[in-house]
Amino acid sequence: MRGEEGLAHFCEHCTFKGTEHRNAMDVINELESVGGELNAYTTKEGTVYYAAILKEHIRRAVDLLTDMVFHSIYPQEELDKEKEVVCDEIESFNDSPAELIYDEFDTLVFEGHPLGHNILGNTDLVRSYTTLDALRFTKKYYRPDNTIFFAYGDIDFKELISMIEQLLPNCTTPKKEIPLSEIVPYQPRTVIRHKKTHQAHVMVGNRAYPIHDKRRMALYLLNNILGGPGLNARLNLSMRECHGLVYTVESTMVSYEDTGMWNIYFGCDPEDINQCIRLVRKELDLLTQKKLSEEELTAAKQQIKGQIALACDHRENFALDFGKSFLHYGWEKFSR
Secondary structure: OOOOOOHHHHHHHHHHHEEOOOHHHHHHHHOOOOOHHHHEEEOOOEEEEEOOOHHHHOOOOOHHHHHHHHEEEHHHHHHHHHHHHHHHHHHHHHHHHHHHHHHHHHHHHOOOOHHHOOOOHHHHHHHOOOOHHHHHHHHHHOHHHOOOOOOOOOOOHHHHHHHHHHHHOOOOOOOOOOOOOOOOOOOOOOOOOOOOOOOOHHHHHHOOOOOOOHHHHHHHHHHHHHHOOOOHHHHHHHHHHHHOOEEEEEEEEEEEEOOOEEEEEEEEEEHHHHHHHHHHHHHHHHHOOOOOHHHHHHHHHHHHHHHHHHHHHOHHHHHHHHHHHHHHHHHHHHHO
């Protein structure tokens, strides 16, 4: 919502600053004192609070998370201190052109839509937020019917449900849909901004498929071939290994509930921009004009399967990704 840019992220920070039952230090120490971890992050479409804990302390984690999300009080004196922390985070982000270009590109592609807003917001808005702003925002979005509680580990499911029902007696209220903002028409354009940086940072891209579109997985595979994390990605082989023009080149695909984003990013010396763009277009033309052979398709699928398998070895990321999938696809997909 216009005028609330960065508020979701700011509330995420301040949810750690005290609840109806705990002060800020109690929140910090609740899990840390038994070797657990507590963290959170905000994306374009949601906020995640999560804990990693030994299974004998599961009730402690459930109690803390539900207390933070549904009973935080956002005291003004704590908010005022946290504002400077968030503003420092914003300025640090602004000092990194390789990161900043992603947000500036979103602003261009989704101009006039909330997806075009920076997750962090800006310093003037952040410094204006009050306890009432935080309470109003969280009352609207931090509701049991708008929340997924996901647990991964050796946990008794019935016992977990019993804990949640005790802590949230109204958790079975009917879901109230929050309407999505209308996607505005897309206007392709070229924007050049001159900044005093050693490198030129370049991004090209377009809107892509939403998370429920069946074509999304095909684009995911093609994106991995083109500019995925593998050293054998076509853009990396062409621009870095063969021509030595870039240190970093990658393509990224993000799917949202009702739209998506796909882009290619590279950083290079300013005098090499045109040559780099020609190489990017060459790889795009090759991918669109020459059909993949059966051997190439099989190899691409095998590579993705291997990447997913290795990613699953990181238990925390696996649990977070699994919870996100449940949020978007529901129980039906997981019960097949």
